[in-house]
Amino acid sequence: MNSKKILFGLTAAATLFSFTACGGEGGDNPVGPGSSSSKPVELPKESSLNPVLFNEPSVTVMSGMNGMQGSLSGVITIDPDFFSSEGAFEGDTNQVTRIDSVHFAVGKPTGDGKIMQEPIAINLDGQVLPTDRISLSQKFFEFSQLSSCGVFNLYITVFSSTKHTVDPKVKTITYTNTYNQLTFTRNESECKAPEPESSSASEPETCTPVTANEVELSNTTGSSQNALNFETGLADNPHVTLHISGREASLVPGAGVSVFEDNSQTTGLQPEVANPGQPVCLEKFKASTRAYDEELTSGLWLEVVANGKTYPVMIKKPMFESNTKGSVTLIYYK
Template sequence: MNSKKILFGLTAAATLFSFTACGGEGGDNPVGPGSSSSKPVELPKESSLNPVLFNEPSVTVMSGMNGMQGSLSGVITIDPDFFSSEGAFEGDTNQVTRIDSVHFAVGKPTGDGKIMQEPIAINLDGQVLPADRISLSQKFFEFSQLSSCGVFNLYITVFSSTKHTVDQKVKPILYTNTYSQLTFTRNETECKAPEPESSSASEPEVCTPVTAKEVTLSNQVASDQKAINFETGLADNPHVTLKISDEEAFLIPSEGVSIFEDNSQTTGLKPEETESHKPGDPVCYESFLASSRTYNDELSSGLWLEISTPGGKVYPVMILSPMFQNKTRGSVTLVYYK
């Protein structure tokens, strides 16, 4: 549980950020990279109550389409044990607390103790708000937008609210909570003048072609395949097994198998469907990159995972469509590459 905070108005707080992520595009950047008009980062005051849990948020430096980038991972959820007893909600169980919006801020620490605002844009494409849960997996920002190199801070602020589920006249209670423990480093070499191109030909990039396979795991009838060994495509000696609980789907790894978030692919798109992929070119095994965060949360459509087996082989997997017959029975279609 996070520390208790002081309430701050949602609308006023949102104006303090240079960019936003609410399921759409980020806000306008008030300053450009290296601009002398850059202002110190001003975070909103936080509320006295905290209904939000930040589950292992992280930022990983990795190669992107336009140079290096910061790739996010982790999950933001509403604390399932949170219950408001403020004002009209005291003793009233007709309430629901949900995430209304998520805002990000990047700052560059300076020698005089200030942290200067950077004009970085991050969005949460495909995320419908309000929500009980937001995944940061496969969300990223380009380092080319940064004003310089060195160490930066990343702040994640969540605005949530408790609303009455029966009486719409009851005023909602607003909450503001910030995660401020993330830092990342942009290598100084990225800010140096480019070296003259060598006359010798550059080494070709390594590419191990992989092919997409599709399988549906299901526990709806006894004859359904509910587990898979990604090497054989069969249920024998499985790497993962499907579990359905409370209309949520999970992949349970076998002994020695680990499941990680993917840090390289676009949510909901196969590599061959992205704009950067040229028709006729193979999908390369080297284009997939696992994050350092293990994944044991529920499955959602478009989610990319990396399944690491005891033998050291890693299978990239995209979740296509979880479907539910009831609370404990359903199916999940996967696309995996081998």
């Protein structure tokens, strides 16, 4: 591991801007640019060195249940090579570094060089903290929360810490890091007055009905089904194969098969449950541009593309018998 020096005496809490904490509510809930209640974004002071890695974070503009929304993707992790050698931790391997919380903020650049706060809310529902990995997949915010249209900046701030695993008297070291390279655009047409409704009936939306199917993939016994062809529901000519290593499950795609994150569905919620009595339409599932080859987590939505067809997939909680044995239940639509 690499030794990295850590900054003491962080004052992030004192300068933290009004944004949404992981699983919490917004702060001052400012109105937006042009309002007397709007305030400039103030980013917390960063640590000189930091254990956090931002892996391909992005924000995609897409249609949601209540209009347009910003859909997040990417992963935040603790650097596996990070090792504190500061103070009491010098030469001491009895330490662990974890992510304590993640905060988000949206700012609107103005003509005078300022960036004003926007009253957005992003929750990482179901995320248990502290942790060493946070997936941003299927996390989103509604554009209806924004005060106007145009270009906006999205900031992701991570608070993490190193603790002694044996002696609780050893002072915890805290770190702050902000990712500030994300921008997105809200189309000006969304801020215009609505057009009068046409007297002619609007064309119905296209709907290709799909139904849910459930299958358990497992490698616990020689007779277990550990692969799946989504069209047949069998293991022959599989589109994906279950792989388990280090108590982490993943799907290995077959030849010509691609697996993407889905940015349209709510984590862990099946669409027929969210909208009882309504048909489930294939067109309502939207794949992101980011291929997914990482750990399967409970409630995760994926889009598997095989032979020109798309199969939406929701992951149920993986179960493990050992580091290399276990099972995962999939709910897939076709």
